[in-house]
Amino acid sequence: MDRLTAETKIKELAKRIERHNRLYHEEDRPEISDQEYDQLMRELRELETSFPDLQSPDSPSLRVGGEPLPFFEKVVHKTPMLSLGNAFNEEDIRDFDRRVRQAVGSQAVRYVAELKIDGLAVSLHYENGLFVRGATRGDGTTGEDITQNLKTIRSIPLRLTKPLTLEVRGEAYMSKGAFEKLNKEREERGEALFANPRNSAAGSLRQLDPKIAASRQLDTFIYGIGDLQGETVESHSEGLDLLETLGFMVNQERRVFDDVDELLAFIAGWTEKRPHLPYEIDGMVIKVDSYAQQEELGFTAKSPRWAIAYKFPAEEAVT
Numbered sequence: 001m002d003r004l005t006a007e008t009k010i011k012e013l014a015k016r017i018e019r020h021n022r023l024y025h026e027e028d029r030p031e032i033s034d035q036e037y038d039q040l041m042r043e044l045r046e047l048e049t050s051f052p053d054l055q056s057p058d059s060p061s062l063r064v065g066g067e068p069l070p071f072f073e074k075v076v077h078k079t080p081m082l083s084l085g086n087a088f089n090e091e092d093i094r095d096f097d098r099r100v101r102q103a104v105g106s107q108a109v110r111y112v113a114e115l116k117i118d119g120l121a122v123s124l125h126y127e128n129g130l131f132v133r134g135a136t137r138g139d140g141t142t143g144e145d146i147t148q149n150l151k152t153i154r155s156i157p158l159r160l161t162k163p164l165t166l167e168v169r170g171e172a173y174m175s176k177g178a179f180e181k182l183n184k185e186r187e188e189r190g191e192a193l194f195a196n197p198r199n200s201a202a203g204s205l206r207q208l209d210p211k212i213a214a215s216r217q218l219d220t221f222i223y224g225i226g227d228l229q230g231e232t233v234e235s236h237s238e239g240l241d242l243l244e245t246l247g248f249m250v251n252q253e254r255r256v257f258d259d260v261d262e263l264l265a266f267i268a269g270w271t272e273k274r275p276h277l278p279y280e281i282d283g284m285v286i287k288v289d290s291y292a293q294q295e296e297l298g299f300t301a302k303s304p305r306w307a308i309a310y311k312f313p314a315e316e317a318v319t
């Protein structure tokens with residue numbers, strides 16, 4: 001086949017596969033069988049193998065994973081991925097609120113409260129709208145390059161809706177349902193079981209063979225911007241809206257609060273609702289919304305002064 005024909009065929013196959021992905025994953029109304037879908041994917045991968053430079057950086061073939069890596073490269077994060085200070089009760093949250101108000105003086109303070117997803121923290125780097133590198137948190141400064149594994153997660157866009165250069169942070173996780181299904185399959189194969197969804201997500205993403213991650217139902221919630229070129233946002237909640245616009249999966253259970261009593265009521269509400277969520281959370285994250293106030297508050301040696309993680313008491317074992 002000549003190059004021009006191959007280029008046309010690759011584009012046509014990619015479009016058909018993406019359409020069937022949408023029908024299957026988003027609209028739950030597949031039009032072709034798994035075998036027919038696999039055949040389309042095989043044709044695309046054969047053409048991309050024959051003409052590697054014709055593989056688009058957002059080709060759907062990247063979702064199935066390529067060859068295993070010999071090892072993971074190290075990645076230095078553009079801005080460190082810090083851990084959060086912890087709060088364990090209402091008084092700790094009130095102390096946090098007092099410290100914030102003391103630092104920002106008479107200014108009004110708005111908080112954003114979000115669910116704290118119990119998964120594996122990841123950093124995703126995009127250049128001109130294309131996903132170029134993804135890494136684990138590691139020690140907060142240096143992580144492992146797991147780009148090939150992350151490209152198999154469908155909720156991670158390979159191309160953003162705008163050609164922006166930015167670094168985002170989020171959590172890769174496995175839903176409770178996917179975790180139960182995976183452990184059931186492993187039990188039938190006589191393999192060791194994963195202890196919890198967090199370990200199975202981390203275990204899946206730390207495999208050198210990306211086909212393993214591709215075979216696991218992994219998902220993401222993106223919750224932060226590490227570095228942004230070409231756009232300005234003034235607050236965390238505005239940043240979350242931008243992330244959603246760009247095509248990231250952003251958790252909807254987020255609320256802004258101007259009053260710490262309402263914030264505490266929201267947190268108490270989620271303590272009750274937590275077992276009914278389809279994914280595991282281990283607390284709530286409360287952040288000062290204004291970036292200007294975050295700047296003013298700054299960081300301690302290891303954590304931002306403008307955020308705190310409220311940790312739920314350990315969930316009673318479901319008997």
Ligand SMILES: NC(=O)c1cc2c(N)ncc(C(N)=O)c2s1
Pocket residue numbers: 082083084114115116117118119121171223224285
């Ligand atoms: N260590 C961290 O900075 C964070 C960790 C997490 C987490 N596990 N889930 C959600 C958020 C969030 N919505 O901000 C954060 S922030």
